[in-house]
Amino acid sequence: ANANVVIIGGGTAGATAAKYLKLADPSINITLIEKNAHYYTCYMSNEVLGGGRTLDSLKFGYAGLEKRGITVVQAEVTAIDAVAKSVQTTAGNFPYDRCIVAPGIDYRYETIENYSADVAQQIPHAWKAGEQTTLLRSQLEAMPNGGTFVMVAPPNPYRCPPAPYERASQVASYFKKHKPNSKVLILDPKTSFTKQSLFEEGWMQLYGYGNNDSMIEWASGGSNAVVSLDTATKTVTTAGGERIAANVLNIIPAQKAGALAFSAGLTDSSGWCPVAVASFESTLHDNIHVIGDACIANPLPKSGFAANSEAKACALAVAALLNGREPGRTSFSNGCYSLVGDDYAISVVGIYRLSADGKMIEAVPNSGGTSPLAAAEEERLIDVQYAYSWYNNFTQDVFF
Ligand code: FAD
Numbered sequence: 001a002n003a004n005v006v007i008i009g010g011g012t013a014g015a016t017a018a019k020y021l022k023l024a025d026p027s028i029n030i031t032l033i034e035k036n037a038h039y040y041t042c043y044m045s046n047e048v049l050g051g052g053r054t055l056d057s058l059k060f061g062y063a064g065l066e067k068r069g070i071t072v073v074q075a076e077v078t079a080i081d082a083v084a085k086s087v088q089t090t091a092g093n094f095p096y097d098r099c100i101v102a103p104g105i106d107y108r109y110e111t112i113e114n115y116s117a118d119v120a121q122q123i124p125h126a127w128k129a130g131e132q133t134t135l136l137r138s139q140l141e142a143m144p145n146g147g148t149f150v151m152v153a154p155p156n157p158y159r160c161p162p163a164p165y166e167r168a169s170q171v172a173s174y175f176k177k178h179k180p181n182s183k184v185l186i187l188d189p190k191t192s193f194t195k196q197s198l199f200e201e202g203w204m205q206l207y208g209y210g211n212n213d214s215m216i217e218w219a220s221g222g223s224n225a226v227v228s229l230d231t232a233t234k235t236v237t238t239a240g241g242e243r244i245a246a247n248v249l250n251i252i253p254a255q256k257a258g259a260l261a262f263s264a265g266l267t268d269s270s271g272w273c274p275v276a277v278a279s280f281e282s283t284l285h286d287n288i289h290v291i292g293d294a295c296i297a298n299p300l301p302k303s304g305f306a307a308n309s310e311a312k313a314c315a316l317a318v319a320a321l322l323n324g325r326e327p328g329r330t331s332f333s334n335g336c337y338s339l340v341g342d343d344y345a346i347s348v349v350g351i352y353r354l355s356a357d358g359k360m361i362e363a364v365p366n367s368g369g370t371s372p373l374a375a376a377e378e379e380r381l382i383d384v385q386y387a388y389s390w391y392n393n394f395t396q397d398v399f400f
Contacts, residue, residue, distance in 0.1 A: 006094045008102060018065055043391060049126070049133070055133055064399050073094075101288060112228060114229040123249050150248070154253060158255045198370060257271060257273050261294045268296075279321065295310070343380065344380040
């Protein structure tokens with residue numbers, strides 16, 4: 001009989017895995033189980049906050065994958081029985097020979113007193129694109145000129161390392177045009193972040209960063225970690241004892257693997273899923289592979305680009321294993337554009353490979369890099385065009 005592969009989560013990693021597994025071996029029966037009818041990409045969702053794009057422009061469905069012969073089931077996965085090799089869902093049970101799990105992330109709300117999934121309905125994290133993105137945008141629109149947008153940045157590791165700083169940039173870009181007396185304050189437990197000097201250079205050029213009247217302020221280090229919240233007044237208290245009131249408050253909490261990874265016993269004490277990176281098979285359960293933000297694939301970041309790269313490697317490995325072959329030696333890539341202003345983007349690229357023993361992922365020496373500091377205006381503008389073109393190509397690669 002043909003092999004059955006059940007893929008859980010139709011996000012960036014799961015959708016890519018479904019497509020590329022079908023391409024690798026069309027004889028495999030592939031069932032993709034996703035709880036939502038549509039997927040909204042987080043990539044470019046900061047542009048919705050800046051006003052340059054609608055949420056609807058980030059929406060994708062599953063008809064493209066269905067056309068390829070993949071069975072897409074809209075249901076919530078409630079458990080995985082790793083012994084019986086069966087996935088339990090709100091729409092029945094699905095037996096598998098191999099299972100690929102890609103549930104994305106969840107939040108450690110408990111790290112901030114009084115923050116919770118319920119409170120996030122009014123004080124959004126907007127770290128999964130959708131309703132909360134729209135809510136945060138409407139709060140920014142309703143904010144008076146002269147107000148303060150406070151963003152609480154998460155500790156490492158978290159989904160999309162540059163995204164909080166791109167978000168700060170997009171909000172500043174909106175303020176500059178519509179609410180020029182307003183401020184963006186980033187409260188950050190970290191002391192550094194990715195592409196920092198490029199972001200800071202962009203903020204200096206566009207938003208007066210470093211001056212007294214800078215539109216963006218970055219308060220960094222452990223004393224600026226937010227420890228509690230007063231929801232009624234949108235006031236946060238930092239570890240250093242400071243109380244800061246916001247007009248619009250965006251709390252991006254510490255993160256962990258998606259809930260299903262925990263209930264399926266796929267996480268370790270870090271709260272993420274350990275895998276053998278040559279195949280992304282869980283080191284805790286045989287025949288279950290974990291990809292995307294939920295898995296530990298350092299030094300690959302938790303990005304959509306990396307999730308797509310992991311999904312392709314995993315799909316090829318699963319096809320090989322189901323056909324009695326050893327997985328081949330794949331390489332990985334990551335690339336990320338950050339939109340700092342309307343005509344101003346910066347980027348980073350990384351190329352990775354399996355280590356000689358096949359047990360780790362390592363950066364390929366002398367590969368990758370970032371866009372240069374002190375670049376000409378046209379270079380920043382070209383990166384904006386590359387960003388949009390990446391988005392269009394990438395979403396085609398994932399969903400069609
Ligand atoms: P997801 O895409 O979140 O997919 C998980 C899926 O699993 C979801 O569809 C969910 O509904 C489903 N699911 C979960 N549990 C269950 C269950 N029990 N049953 C059924 N379905 C379930 N990355 C980039 O590469 N470039 C960028 O420019 C970029 N910008 C970003 C900007 C922001 C603001 C944010 C927040 C992220 C950004 N990212 C970017 C990161 C990117 O969105 C994630 O890394 C990527 O989505 C990870 O893919 P995933 O498949 O692991 O998780």
